[in-house]
Amino acid sequence: MKQSPDSSPAWYALRRTLPPFRFEELLAELVEQLPRYGVDEVMILEDTEELFHGHPTPATAAASVRNLHRVREALAEVGIAYSLNPWITRGHADRGRGALPGMQTVVRADGSQETCIACPLCxxxxxxxxxxxxxxAATRPRALWIDDDIRDVGDDHECYCPLHLERFAKKVGHPVTRQQVVAAVFQPGAPHPWRGWWLDMRQDGTLEVMRLLAQASAGTPIGLMSSGARHHCREGRDWAAVAAALGDNLHSRPTMGNYWEWGPPRGLYFSQDSVKLTRHCLPPGTVDLTELESVPFSRYSKSVAFTFAQLALSFAYGARGAAINIFDHLGTPMQAEAHYGKMLGARKAFLNALAQRAQLPGSFRGVQLVYRKDAGRLMHLTPGAGSAALAGEGYPALEAFEAAGIPTTYDESAVMFLCGQQPRTLSDEEIGVLLGKGLFVDGAAAAILCERGFAAELGLVAAAPPTTLEQNGIISGETFSHPQFGGGPDLHMSAYLPMADYGAKLSQLQPLAHTEVVSHFFDPDMRPLLPAMTACVNARGGRVVVHAWDYASAIGPVGISFHSPTRQRQLHGVVRWLFHNQPPLLVSGDGVWPLVLRKDCQDGSLLACFNLSLDPWPGAQFELHLPRPPADIWILDPSGSWQPAAADAWQAGKFTAHCPITLEQPLVIWFNQQHRA
Ligand SMILES: [Zn+2]
Structure with a gap:
């Protein structure tokens, strides 16, 4: 069975290691099984994970290269592309491995030294x-992939060695010590000028390595794995410069995280964001193949259902392909875990049909999030904060919206969300524009905006910097009472249950007289203590909602208490109001943890709804405002065929579906806007 090249909208690129001791057997298995799995490309990994020997050299690579030619030729016989993903550049972790003779390895901020991870300046x-x-490159791969160990992020990758200090000394004009650099870069409060210079210098070093790799690859397209754009703020990554360094026909592999399941499928909120955000950072035309990876391997790490959900999510969010790393690198045959291959083959038709629509040009609709690559340079730090504190903010906030059934986007929207220190990355002019549209801000962002003179336009006299719950008296919960926003009597939300983040902070808001109080904090006798959420129309005509919680600490890694059906009702109410009663999409139904998207294309709108809980949704109701009523509406069935929706499913801006939605069966709908003449 020979496949035609580039025939699959849902492009499967399998990442696979063929260790020398079992090379022939595993190559034969690829040729036999991959057409059944529907795999389009094999990305060979070299000298991987447990069987890694240390930095490959021309002498050790020679044997690999002979095998790589064999792989390319054997796969070509069955119409499968060959690409190459050398497992390391700088190195992922020491794991007892050593360096090349004369090589400089990373010196950490504390002065300790890595044995294997390279200093990028060496x-x-x-x-x-x-x-x-x-x-x-001479083995003629379809693309040569750089792994994410190229990153300059993490205690074991951020280098303070003599080479780095010498280069920095030239920048500042006098010799510097490691201790001086560390003290300046992580100075508490406003950033020391050295922080930006230090990040610039490190970025230059990384770009030099990327240019070197592009040149050595001699025209072979380069693929870049990345670790999440917020994470890369820690190294001040300039994405446009990275793309320019890596040359034409750039491929990108955004991490989807979730290397193993660590609880309910809630981690998929991260996956979808990473796909959207990494694409937002890179130039149009970049080919993205999501990183679907298990560590370790087998269903102990990741179920078949979760693996499928990551594939479906990749293609629903418009990825060109998925780079699939689900079989071990110890030489175990794929058929020892045959359930994965069976699923890949069985679900290909569904995923192809989904990908075909989702890859149409268009824009994602929802509440717009802010991402600024300079976040790490501008962040104010607390005493003792290290490089992790320089990461871009906003993840807990987007999870709050997505989990309430409100999609988020990096594309243009009438409503934006600002949280934490994000206002520090915006000029006064930019803030002015946002205040004239629709804006949702958390307590931390509101305090900074007030400090900069925008209090009145938030509808406030003042907002104090966030402090912990205990510092604000005895706060039992938050009551959602305002009927204009959908509130009512006895709609209470917890501020303080197990699984809440006990470091949760809030900002004391002082509303202006004309500002509406949407919800308030109450004490054990149900007495109102402080405003929790406010709404106002300001002098620019913009609509602003302020939520007193500091979202990073109130939701955080374990903030389950933030979420509830009442919270969903509250967020729907204010988002509907911010969009002047025309929200792009809100989903509700008999279930929790939804994940929903709307993509508007020239001929119609794609809607997909995932269920990230273990309980099936019996159906769902979607509130969406289309430019005009759809000509017809189609639902994608599990076999990959589009079926017409029931005639009465669409009524006055609401679409009701009566079919079960589970992790393994997301609901995909196409609202066709091509009206017959
Ligand atoms: Zn160094």
Missing amino acids: PVWRDNLRQVWAMY
């Missing part, structure tokens, strides 16, 4: 890498 390491990559 000339010995760079020269070796150039030679090895030229050998790899």
Whole structure:
């Protein structure tokens, strides 16, 4: 069975290691099984994970290269593409491995030194890498993938070695010590000028390595794995410069996280964001293949159902393909975990049909999130904060919206969300524009905006910097009472149950007289203590909602208490109001943890709804405002065929579906806008 090249909208790129001791057997298995799995490309990993020997050299790579030619030829016989993903550039972790002779390894901020991870400025390491990559490029892969160990993020990758200090000394004009640099970069409060310079210098070093790899690859398209754009704020990554360094026909592999299941499927909120945000950072035309990875392997790590959900999510959010890393790198045959291959083959038709629509040009609709690559440079730090504190903010906030059935987007929207220190990345002019539209701000962002003179336009006299719950008296919960926003009597939300983040903070809001109080905090006798959420129309005509919670600490990693059916009702109410009663999409139904998207394309709108809980949704109701009523509406069935929706399913801006929605069966709807003449 020979496949035609690029025939699959849902492109499967399997990442696979063929260790030398079992090479022939595993290559034969690829040729036999992959057409059944529907795999389109094999991304060979070299010298991987447990069987990693240390930095490959021209001498050690020679044997690999002979096998790589064999792989390319054997796969071509069955119409499957070959690409190459050398497992390391700088190195992921030491794991007892050593360095090349004369090589500089990373010196950490505390002065300790790595044994294997390379300093990106090291000339010995760079020269070796150039030679090895030229050998790899000569095997004619479809693309050569750089793994995310190229990152300059993390205690074991951020380097303060003599090479780094010497280069920085030239920048500041006098010798510097590691301790001086660390003290300046992580100075509490407003950033020291050295922080930006230090990040600039490190970014230059990374770009030099990327240019070197692009040159060594001699025209082979480069693929770049990345670790989440918020994370890369810690190194000040300039995405446009990265794309320019890596050359034309850039491929991207955004991490989807969730290497193993660590609870309910809630982690998929991260996956969808990583796909959207990484695409937002890179130039149009970048080919994205999501990173669907298990560590370790087998269903102990990741169920077949979750694996499918990650695939479906990749294609629903418009990815060109999925880079699938679900079989171990110890030489175990794929058929030892045959359930994965069976699922890949069985669900290909559904995923192809989904991908075909989702890859149409268009824009994602929802509440717009802010991402600024300079977040790490501008962040104010607390005493003792390290490099982790320089990461971009906003993840808990987007989870709050998505989990309430309100999609978020990085595309243009009439309503934006600002949280934490994000206002520090915006000029006064930019803030002015946002205040004239629809704006949702959390307590931390409101305090900064007030400090900068925007209190009245938020509908406030003042907002104090967030402090912990205990510092604000005895706060039992939040009551959603305002009928204009959908509130009513006895709609209470917890501020303080197990699984709440006990570090939760809130900002004391002082509303202006004309500002509406949407919800308030109450004490054990149900007496109102403080405003929790306010809404106002300001002098610019903009609508602003302020929520007193500091979202990062109130939702945080374990903030289950933030979420409830009442919270969903409250967020729906204010988002509907912010969009002047024309929200792009709100989903509700007999279930929790929804994940929903709307993408508007030229000929129609795609809607997809995932259920990230273990209880099936018996159906769902979607409130959406289309530019005109749809000509017809189609639902994608599990076999990959589009079926007409029931005639009465669409009524006055609401679409009602009566079919079960589970992790393994997301609901996909196409609202056709091509009206017959
Ligand atoms: Zn260094």
